[in-house]
Amino acid sequence: MPERIAQFITIGGRVQGVGFRPFVYRAARAHALAGWVRNANGSVEIHVEGERAQLQGFVDTLLNEAPPLSAPGPLAIRPCASTRLRGFSILDSTAASEADVHLPADGFVCADCLNELHDPANRRYRYPFINCTQCGPRYTLITGLPYDRPMTAMRGFTLCAACRREYEDAGDRRFHAEPIACPVCGPHLQFVSGDKTLSGDETALAAAVAQLRAGKIVAVKGVGGYHLMCDARNDPAVAALRARKPRPAKPLAVMFRDLDSLRDAVHFDTDDAALLSSPARPIVLLRKRNTNPLSAAIAPGLGEIGCMLPYSPLHDLLLHDFGGPLVASSGNLSGEPVLTANAEAQARLRHLADAFLHHDRPIVRPADDPVYRRIAGAPRPLRLGRGLAPLELELPAALAQPVLALGSHMKNTVCLAWGTRAVVSPHIGELDSARSLDTLARVAADLQDLYQVRAATLLVDHHPGFGYRRFARDSGLPLAAVWHHHAHASALAAEFEDISEWIVFAWDGVGLGEDMSLWGGEAFAGAPGRWRRAASWRPFRLPGGDKAGREPWRAAAALLWETGAPAAFAPPALHQAWAARLNSPGSSSVGRLLDAAAALCGICTEASFEGEAPMRIEACASDIAPDGTCIDAAALTLPLAADAQGVWRSDWAPLLPMLADATQPASRRAARFHLSLAEALVAQAKQLRGDTGIRTVGLTGGVFQNRLLTETAALALAAAGFSVRLPQRVPMNDAGLSFGQVIEFLYRQHTKT
Amino acid sequence: MNEETARILLAHGNGGRLMRELIAGIFARHLGNPLLDTDADAVALPRLDGEIMVTTDGFTVQPLEFPGGDLGSLAVHGVVNDLAVAGAEPRYLTLSALIEEGLELPTLERLIASLADAARAAGVAVVAGDTKVVRRGEGGGLYLSVAGIGVKRAATLDLRRVQAGDAVLVSGPVGDHGIAVMLAREQFGLSGELRSDCASVLPLARAVWELPGLRFMRDPTRGGLATVCHEIARATGHTVVLTQASVPLRPEVVSVCEMLGYDPYYLACEGRIVAVTDASAAGELLERWRAVRGGEDAAIIGRIDEAGARVILETELGGRRVIDELEDDPLPRIC
Numbered sequence A: 001m002p003e004r005i006a007q008f009i010t011i012g013g014r015v016q017g018v019g020f021r022p023f024v025y026r027a028a029r030a031h032a033l034a035g036w037v038r039n040a041n042g043s044v045e046i047h048v049e050g051e052r053a054q055l056q057g058f059v060d061t062l063l064n065e066a067p068p069l070s071a072p073g074p075l076a077i078r079p080c081a082s083t084r085l086r087g088f089s090i091l092d093s094t095a096a097s098e099a100d101v102h103l104p105a106d107g108f109v110c111a112d113c114l115n116e117l118h119d120p121a122n123r124r125y126r127y128p129f130i131n132c133t134q135c136g137p138r139y140t141l142i143t144g145l146p147y148d149r150p151m152t153a154m155r156g157f158t159l160c161a162a163c164r165r166e167y168e169d170a171g172d173r174r175f176h177a178e179p180i181a182c183p184v185c186g187p188h189l190q191f192v193s194g195d196k197t198l199s200g201d202e203t204a205l206a207a208a209v210a211q212l213r214a215g216k217i218v219a220v221k222g223v224g225g226y227h228l229m230c231d232a233r234n235d236p237a238v239a240a241l242r243a244r245k246p247r248p249a250k251p252l253a254v255m256f257r258d259l260d261s262l263r264d265a266v267h268f269d270t271d272d273a274a275l276l277s278s279p280a281r282p283i284v285l286l287r288k289r290n291t292n293p294l295s296a297a298i299a300p301g302l303g304e305i306g307c308m309l310p311y312s313p314l315h316d317l318l319l320h321d322f323g324g325p326l327v328a329s330s331g332n333l334s335g336e337p338v339l340t341a342n343a344e345a346q347a348r349l350r351h352l353a354d355a356f357l358h359h360d361r362p363i364v365r366p367a368d369d370p371v372y373r374r375i376a377g378a379p380r381p382l383r384l385g386r387g388l389a390p391l392e393l394e395l396p397a398a399l400a401q402p403v404l405a406l407g408s409h410m411k412n413t414v415c416l417a418w419g420t421r422a423v424v425s426p427h428i429g430e431l432d433s434a435r436s437l438d439t440l441a442r443v444a445a446d447l448q449d450l451y452q453v454r455a456a457t458l459l460v461d462h463h464p465g466f467g468y469r470r471f472a473r474d475s476g477l478p479l480a481a482v483w484h485h486h487a488h489a490s491a492l493a494a495e496f497e498d499i500s501e502w503i504v505f506a507w508d509g510v511g512l513g514e515d516m517s518l519w520g521g522e523a524f525a526g527a528p529g530r531w532r533r534a535a536s537w538r539p540f541r542l543p544g545g546d547k548a549g550r551e552p553w554r555a556a557a558a559l560l561w562e563t564g565a566p567a568a569f570a571p572p573a574l575h576q577a578w579a580a581r582l583n584s585p586g587s588s589s590v591g592r593l594l595d596a597a598a599a600l601c602g603i604c605t606e607a608s609f610e611g612e613a614p615m616r617i618e619a620c621a622s623d624i625a626p627d628g629t630c631i632d633a634a635a636l637t638l639p640l641a642a643d644a645q646g647v648w649r650s651d652w653a654p655l656l657p658m659l660a661d662a663t664q665p666a667s668r669r670a671a672r673f674h675l676s677l678a679e680a681l682v683a684q685a686k687q688l689r690g691d692t693g694i695r696t697v698g699l700t701g702g703v704f705q706n707r708l709l710t711e712t713a714a715l716a717l718a719a720a721g722f723s724v725r726l727p728q729r730v731p732m733n734d735a736g737l738s739f740g741q742v743i744e745f746l747y748r749q750h751t752k753t
Numbered sequence B: 001m002n003e004e005t006a007r008i009l010l011a012h013g014n015g016g017r018l019m020r021e022l023i024a025g026i027f028a029r030h031l032g033n034p035l036l037d038t039d040a041d042a043v044a045l046p047r048l049d050g051e052i053m054v055t056t057d058g059f060t061v062q063p064l065e066f067p068g069g070d071l072g073s074l075a076v077h078g079v080v081n082d083l084a085v086a087g088a089e090p091r092y093l094t095l096s097a098l099i100e101e102g103l104e105l106p107t108l109e110r111l112i113a114s115l116a117d118a119a120r121a122a123g124v125a126v127v128a129g130d131t132k133v134v135r136r137g138e139g140g141g142l143y144l145s146v147a148g149i150g151v152k153r154a155a156t157l158d159l160r161r162v163q164a165g166d167a168v169l170v171s172g173p174v175g176d177h178g179i180a181v182m183l184a185r186e187q188f189g190l191s192g193e194l195r196s197d198c199a200s201v202l203p204l205a206r207a208v209w210e211l212p213g214l215r216f217m218r219d220p221t222r223g224g225l226a227t228v229c230h231e232i233a234r235a236t237g238h239t240v241v242l243t244q245a246s247v248p249l250r251p252e253v254v255s256v257c258e259m260l261g262y263d264p265y266y267l268a269c270e271g272r273i274v275a276v277t278d279a280s281a282a283g284e285l286l287e288r289w290r291a292v293r294g295g296e297d298a299a300i301i302g303r304i305d306e307a308g309a310r311v312i313l314e315t316e317l318g319g320r321r322v323i324d325e326l327e328d329d330p331l332p333r334i335c
């Protein structure tokens, strides 16, 4: 008789909410093993008994055939006593106290479910909330862990007999699919317009589609919040949405039925297609075709459109029935978190939407759509959200105590970190609004509850005016402050294994620097915990402070005045105020240099949304350089000299006459400006390599979301023998700041001891 | 006129002849009243017909004279207004002047004359005073320290009576003083018509002292409307919600703020009242204010909300912007 042995296996990583236990169950049955599997906090525990060879085969299956949504960590296997079990079963979850919790992200609707969705014979035919163990919402409906139905927003929906059979049948692909639902027992749609309310999934959906066809704006409740949707081909509809929001120029995302329908509107390759179709179903910025069916008002003045595919069965049906691309703009007020509750959306979007398509599955926490742009050969996240959040990352060393990093004031995310783990929240928004601050407080509490970790210290930016300062003070916890650009640099460095000496360019809008001026064009040498400012730009003073971020003409005036030149377009009194240093803080921001250039070229003098001027000047330059090479434009060489503190500074002054030369087309001036910035970057890098011997260069900060600048610089750096690194998982804009604060704090801790 | 007679010397503060002449020639001449005895060490006041309220304040402003006011009238209004919003009828002031060596005597005289006018208009008498001279460079021309004595007339004004649902009102446009002084100080070419709101709010306060439902009043000065709202929020634990469209602002103030990047809600006022009242009494309060000179532009600007102890500005688009407590120097945050 063959030897019977028993093993106890634990597997961490992303193994909950991804169909892992049913997979273990099937694998055990296939290998004729007895025992059980259960969810512990964050890990899966397996007890198996059987023949040695079968056990080996079982472990191979676990390692090699895990479900696509899962990301199992290493297996821990130890022998244990046989309990002479018969058969294999799935046990109830245990809530252990020492937590190693992993929170599953929201998934798209999988191919199997899509087939059923469109199969008239299936009992879930056209049911907008179809899902299975391999797909459907997770993060946005979990109320607590371990991930079981009573701990989700589905607890209020009692399973019908048919769903219960599937849920309990280990051979079924909906075995323990926690959000399982069907038309009999699950959530339903509701259509509201004025005082008219329509129930019934088909009725509500048809009414919404009719509204969209009629050029109306419909607020549609999705997985992580509401969208404002309208016909993306209909000029008056898009114009109405812009007028009501009001959002005169900010690009709008568009949802397409499938890759085929996308083809008419934008250029994309197989990598783009893979990214668009990935489980997070992100918005991807893609270059629009010269002739395309979309309204010109979707992304005026820009070369790209944010495109996405339907990510839930509801959106699939909506796009299918509507038969064309739909604008899918976040259902929120500018800069605020996306709205999630029916009544609140109804009240706060009333002036924006003609009608509402609600459903009664509660959204426990908001998650906006994630956004990617491919830059320098890889997709770069610009915003974390549904499907990507919470973003779980490994720390390069262990923290002494749990910390909660509160990130930036703009594009806020928070990051909870403990031991060697870090979790970045989805995009929260700009912290000027009460709703953003409320969301920040809720997400902070939520992450700590779900992961069962209490932060002992809060990490904050040095800027005293960031919106979360009061939240931080009121918490009573000790605060540790991190410099803005150190956090940017550290977030990038921590994405790579070899954290040694780097040169990091942190170029962005503005952040408070160590000399209390507004940095934003800095190069650091060193490593996390000990960055040294080694290069920057000639400083200039921004008239009107924060106003300069919204009115690019101010930055243009600042540069002209700094060189003693007049700025005819600026009020003389402002010049007086600037000369008297009234609300005119010093800065070295490249973001503001881009603003100034856009204004001087006449491309954008007033910005209607954050980042408009840099986006428009990039688009303008790309007009003559669609592939990132500028045919007819040469860089201006900018002087580089050390200041009194030994910081190398590039001087932007030679750019001014070139930018203001109206005899040249704006696109050419814009292109030369980009090339000159890239050349200045390379010159700084070479200087610092000479000074320090460091050959690894990192590029981070919101400015490097500019593909033309970044790709030009990266190519030239590589040609000069540098190894170039860009963020891949963590946004390079301020959404990555919370993670960077954790890294900076971690290394400060380690260098101290 | 030669240099010695035209300017304040250190000797004006040494207790000798020059000082006596200064007090007699400027202070006593303008401020004189039956109770003021510049030779006495202390003054006896007649018995007052009610509870006595006392306040004290120091005054400094650059420039000393600005469109719509000057340091002298500012000092009277500051103290009179503090008493008025606290529900007291102001009666007496004391004055302590710290004069910087080198201040022109005609300037000093103008300021003291203006102070005297303001006191007369408010029905208060300066009953005690003192002068000191500080060395050149150690004072901003003139500092005034004023104490005020009044009689309590409104019994029930108290921050602790503020409740959720109450209405918030302001007696006129905010920020005029801050901008007028700033423009005068920086000598911009655009001082234009904008004048400081520096004025006594006594007539406005008197008009509503007896109004049932009035909970609390304060005169916004440094830190402006936003700071008063924060005081209310902190003391009550409630949220003060302002509706942006209803806060009265002069177009000149708006355009200067737009240009220089300032937030008008933080700008100083010197002649306004913020009142909190039972919502049902808000209309009556508004009517009474609008009938008084200086209250024509009064407005209901917001409400007291349940919990949160913060200040929120509701924008026309339905946004709810958090108004932070004033920082030293608001630094840009757009990254």
Ligand SMILES: [Fe+3]
Pocket (backbone or CB within 6 Å): A484, A488, A508, A509, A510, A511, A701, A702, A733, A734, B335
């Ligand atoms: Fe930044």
Ligand SMILES: [Mg+2]
Pocket (backbone or CB within 6 Å): B057, B078, B079, B082, B221
């Ligand atoms: Mg006072």
Ligand SMILES: [Zn+2]
Pocket (backbone or CB within 6 Å): A109, A110, A111, A112, A113, A114, A131, A132, A133, A134, A135, A136
């Ligand atoms: Zn599925």
Ligand SMILES: [Zn+2]
Pocket (backbone or CB within 6 Å): A159, A160, A161, A162, A163, A164, A181, A182, A183, A184, A185, A186
């Ligand atoms: Zn069912």
